[in-house]
Amino acid sequence: DQQVKQNSPSLSVQEGRISILNCDYTNSMFDYFLWYKKYPAEGPTFLISISSIKDKNEDGRFTVFLNKSAKHLSLHIVPSQPGDSAVYFCAASAIRGSNYKLTFGKGTLLTVNP
């Protein structure tokens, strides 16, 4: 049973436009959420995170929104750049339960076209 779901395997956007990547989760114990970016043949790189006590966290071009009632989070990239092309993974953990392992979605391949 997949506890973290990324329903869009791929997304293609034009350079300069907004990229919106979505993620849904089912486990109500999750209280910390992260987005990772992965290039081929490299390990995932941490991008941005959000605690369940917040509904928004912003870092430069990247903003993560959390809707706890809907068990949904999204990553917005504005403006998108060709270098943002990568696989993006959503991940969740249950910090309050001292469960630090990350549960990952299957990823979304973002392609930003020049």
Place this chain on the structure above:
Amino acid sequence: GAGVSQSPSNKVTEKGKDVELRCDPISGHTALYWYRQSLGQGLEFLIYFQGNSAPDKSGLPSDRFSAERTGGSVSTLTIQRTQQEDSAVYLCASSTQSEFNEQFFGPGTRLTVL
């Protein structure tokens, strides 16, 4: 070193052989994690170390898989009697295990079992 390192980067082995994968975490990181990514899948949690002890081994897929960590630093993941379904990229991550739970990943070891 500056980041998490893993060796070897690639390993090709024959079915039935044993393999050892190594992870050097970031200096000072008390928590260490092993994940694997099979083709077309997200990252799957295997095992978590806090110091040298493993409070969570729930992700190890069978008793052919084992891991140890010594000196609160280097970790080795051992797969005995490898099977073709063990073929995957094995990723190691480390963290300070704070409330932010930001895990830093190594580049991974690509294991191919023929």
